[in-house]
Amino acid sequence: MSVTMVVAKMGDAVYYDQYQGTVVSLNNVELRAQVSGFITGIFFKEGDVVQKGQRLYEIDRRKFQDAIAQAQANLANANANLDKAKKDLDRYNMLLKNDAVARQTVDQATATYETSKGQVAVAKAALASAKTDLSYATITAPVTGRIGISQVRLGSQVGAGTTLLNTVSSENPIGVDVVINEQDINRFYDLQKKSTDSTFRLILPDGVTTYDKPGKLLAIDRGVNNQTGSIKVRVQFPNERSILKDGMSANLKVLNSQSGNRVIIPYKAVTEQMGEFFVFVAKDTTIRQKEGGAKKDTIAFQHKVAIGPRLGDKVVIVSGVNAGDLVVTEGLQRLRDSSMVTSGTPGTGTPAKK
Incomplete structure (x- = not known):
């Protein structure tokens, strides 16, 4: 024939094993107010990259400024009472040396002085708390990253710790999470020690384009899911041009050991x-x-x-x-x-x- x-x-x-992955921000922070009030200022453009410490929102500051003024007045009053109590105690101690005053009167003056010191400490703490609340009225970026669409507008009322204002996600570097079978754990531990630039590659959501930067194994989760027998692995990629977005789906290519x-x-x-x-x-x-x-x-x-x-x-x-x-x-x-x-x-x- x-x-x-x-x-x-x-x-x-040279060939690769493929895993379905999800792009995740390595630092994803939800912005919530720590004090209640009305939004009086928004100082960013939605979708822009914001720098750590940049001012983003402002809550009506007037009641917090008034609280500081009141706390300062209370501190001044407590200091005055402490000064008077100190002078009275010194005077009674001098009289006690000459047996010109009863011992009970000196004890009462001592107690009044100690109480006045405590009142000063309370007034100082109240002032510090009022200043802290005023600082919370200005919400700044906790990390450098891209900010999303604002969930509140000017004039919106927000509650302390409950209202979601926005989310800031770091973008460079960025991670890709994949789920692997528990039988592959040792293989990935080995890759964590000796991976090369060709070990991890990423296929973008179009299914054709290969991302032009190599990745490196960042972390293997602490334990195996006992129901699925799987474990999560995170691979880190540089993302200077912000091509990879948080939540994006992609295929992670892992160099096969038989290549x-x-x-x-x-x-x-x-x-x-x-x-x-x-x-x-x-x-x-x-x-x-x-x-x-x-x-x-x-x-x-x-x-x-x-x-x-x-x-x-x-x-x-x-x-x-x-x-x-x-x-x-x-x-x-x-x-x-x-x-x-x-x-x-x-x-x-x-x-x-x-």
């Missing part, structure tokens, strides 16, 4: 039977004839193979075929194990004589 044959060759087989110099053959040489893969390998065989002579025939032997990933129109052979073997690529539909073949155009074989 005439068939087409090619030589199995060694080639550079390297491998046997590669055309994929059309592979046949599948009940979930197993086979290749016909042609070999020259010397057959002894009854007349005493010998002739050489080419025999196609069916080899069971383990295949790796496809590389375009070719496929990686993990085992079953060696470099230099002749594999049948066309005309194999009618072949059986140990069929005699000849190189040529498939379907032009000469029928056997009767």
Whole structure:
């Protein structure tokens, strides 16, 4: 039977395993007010990158300023009472030395002095608290990142700790979270120690474009989900141009450990039977004839193979075929194990004589 044959060759087989991933900000902060009031100022453009410490919102400051003024007045009054109590105590102590005053009066003056000191401390704490509340009336960016669309407008009333104002997400670097099977944990621990620039690549949501920056393994979650037998892994990517956005879906490509110099053959040489893969390998065989002579025939032997990933129109052979073997690529539909073949155009074989 005439068939087409090619030589199995060694080639550079670099291939990746793919995991469905989600882009996540490494620092995602929700902005909530720590004091109640009405929004009187918004100082940013929605969707812009804001710098850490930049003023974003302002809550009506007047009642907090009044509270500071009241706390300052209370502190001044407490200081005056403390000064009076100190002078009274000093005066009674001098009189006590001359037995000119009862001991009970001195004790009362001492107690009044200590109480006045406590009142000063309380007044100072109230002033500090009032200043803190005033500082909370101005909401600043806790991190450098991109701010979203504001959830409140000028004049909106906000509650302390309840109203979501906005969200700031850091963008550079950014992470990609994937879920892996627990059997792959050791592989990823090894990659965490010795990954290279080609280990982690990212396919953007269009399914075609490869992100132009390599990633590195940032973290492996603390434990395995006992219901799914999976664990989360986070890979970090640089994102200077803000191409990757928080919440975006992407495919993470992880360099397969079997990548390297491998046997590669055309994929059309592979046949599948009940979930197993086979290749016909042609070999020259010397057959002894009854007349005493010998002739050489080419025999196609069916080899069971383990295949790796496809590389375009070719496929990686993990085992079953060696470099230099002749594999049948066309005309194999009618072949059986140990069929005699000849190189040529498939379907032009000469029928056997009767």
